[in-house]
Amino acid sequence: MNLEELKNILRDKNLKATDQRLELFSIFHSFHQPLTLKDIASKIKSSNAHEVTLYRIVSSFKEAGLVRQVDLQDSVPYFELVDEKHDHHHIVCTSCKKVSDFVGCGSSDLIKKALSQAKDFASINSHSFELFGLCKKCSKA
């Protein structure tokens, strides 16, 4: 997604394209991995964005469908850009917290299977799938 597309999305949601929103978006974009609010605060500290503002921006991005909240079993919420194109998930090292990606969890078959089991559900709109283990470094140590 480029700057113009971003501005259009924001405009559609009645969100103004402020410097801080653009900076936050570009941080997400350049790190493309899940970030905590503290991660974001440390990276954005050049400008003097207030912590409350980060909460509000992240929450508006979530509502706008730009950002998704991810649970990496680390007791703090992580956030990352929504990537519609890829069925993209995470592998997390429970020791050093390193995060790698993987693609293709085959969710469409699983969703069919799940709906056939759970007769009381009509449709599935999203899913989470994360793997937890040890990276090679931590595995040796």
Place this chain on the structure above:
Amino acid sequence: MNLEELKNILRDKNLKATDQRLELFSIFHSFHQPLTLKDIASKIKSSNAHEVTLYRIVSSFKEAGLVRQVDLQDSVPYFELVDEKHDHHHIVCTSCKKVSDFVGCGSSDLIKKALSQAKDFASINSHSFELFGLCKKCSKA
């Protein structure tokens, strides 16, 4: 798992089998669905367990591997008993928060696939997989 097995597990972890721990376990056992700390507090209110104690018990159960923390995208942490036997996951209605189960996400194949993609990872020990959608009631409304 019966009472004796539970006591043995607690004993192995140097955890004493107190009334509150046994009651908390039986709550998890009888509801067998993910519960928040508030859920637990409301169900246990017969006895006068202090909120802090619930935090501590849940956290000790987590460390003991009895309980797992589950993210249902509801901004509060949920907890449920670990069920080693079943590869057991949740379908959550994003409207009314109803939770159903489904079994068999085929994680072993996915883990193989993921490890072949993420060359920097040695092993996977656990995974999360939850589906979010609409139950039939909310779908009609």
Place this chain on the structure above:
DNA sequence: TTCTACTTGCAAAAAAATTGCATTTAGATT
């Protein structure tokens, strides 16, 4: 029954998230 380490209750603190309001600003309108 006694003893000791683990547990709990209570109060308090720390951390995380939310809210109200005055000021500022993006971007539409003139």
Place this chain on the structure above:
DNA sequence: AATCTAAATGCAATTTTTTTGCAAGTAGAA
């Protein structure tokens, strides 16, 4: 370019959630 208005931000304060320290209580071993 100047003006206007709804939305955004900063700041202070509050609320909610989670953690901590310590004295008193208790499970379970000796």
